Amino acid sequence: MNLLYFAWLRSKTGVGAEEIQPPVPVSTVGELVTWLKSRTPGFADAFSDMSLVRVAVNQNYVGLDHPVSPQDEIAFFPPVTGG
Secondary structure, rough: OEEOOOHHHHHHHHEEEOOOOOOOOOOHHHHHHHHHHOHHHHHHHHHHHHOEEEEEEOOOEOEEEEEEEOOOEEEEOOOOOOO
């Protein structure tokens, strides 16, 4: 799984991108986030309020119940505003 972190999520987690293999029970975005939060205090802080985080799987916006698989690219970023 290829994970990407943007803006303040990158600052809080300390990484911009990483290849991971989450534990077998992780099968949805929500389960992935729960697992990520357990990794370090920075990840716990970054994902403490999911109303402030948007997720894309393979460049498509998805919800926390969306399934994930080992070959997916998953991006986490704050809400985007335009002007």
